[in-house]
Amino acid sequence: MITEEQAREHIVDLLEYIGEDPSREGLKETPDRILRMFSEIFRGYDPAQAPRITTFPNGQDGIVYDNMIVDSGSFYSLCEHHCRTFFGQYWFAYLPNPKGRILGLSKVGRVVDYCASRLQVQERLVQDVVQMLTEALGQENPPLGMALILKGRHMCKESRGARKSGEMTTTYLTGAFRRNPQVRAEFLSYIK
Ligand SMILES: [Zn+2]
Numbered sequence: 001m002i003t004e005e006q007a008r009e010h011i012v013d014l015l016e017y018i019g020e021d022p023s024r025e026g027l028k029e030t031p032d033r034i035l036r037m038f039s040e041i042f043r044g045y046d047p048a049q050a051p052r053i054t055t056f057p058n059g060q061d062g063i064v065y066d067n068m069i070v071d072s073g074s075f076y077s078l079c080e081h082h083c084r085t086f087f088g089q090y091w092f093a094y095l096p097n098p099k100g101r102i103l104g105l106s107k108v109g110r111v112v113d114y115c116a117s118r119l120q121v122q123e124r125l126v127q128d129v130v131q132m133l134t135e136a137l138g139q140e141n142p143p144l145g146m147a148l149i150l151k152g153r154h155m156c157k158e159s160r161g162a163r164k165s166g167e168m169t170t171t172y173l174t175g176a177f178r179r180n181p182q183v184r185a186e187f188l189s190y191i192k
Pocket of ligand 1: 080
């Protein structure tokens with residue numbers, strides 16, 4: 001187990017390695033700032049900080065909802081190959097089980113943020129999010145399908161290396177979204 005002080009010293013070493021003078025005024029607080037930032041952007045390694053995912057019995061509000069529910073938003077993560085940011089938009093959808101449970105929808109964004117707060121590849125990030133949300137809805141009467149699309153810009157590709165802008169798209173589809181082209185087409189029609 002590495003201590004905070006050891007980690008701090010390694011950051012100082014890295015600053016020196018890139019040609020900096022870690023003792024100059026502007027950099028004095030930088031190792032501590034980086035450590036504080038790490039505890040925020042890498043909180044996805046800490047199960048104690050996992051979001052609580054509230055769910056409700058379908059029908060609790062007097063209606064049983066059995067159509068598609070879609071949510072979208074932004075995400076920020078770090079690629080595990082270069083420790084550079086990749087970021088973009090997500091689109092999530094699911095088909096609730098009429099006898100199952102409904103997700104508190106603000107939770108989707110929280111789960112995306114939590115799973116994105118560790119070194120990732122976009123291919124795994126889609127899976128991590130869908131798995132966590134699937135587990136939250138329980139084994140008994142699981143949702144009839146889930147879908148997640150991520151479109152991300154990767155700074156390791158845009159600001160260095162290939163130096164080409166562009167978006168990477170990854171998808172993860174389960175249940176009806178995987179099997180039924182009509183369900184999939186409805187989901188895709190929301191992504192504009
Ligand atoms: Zn990368």
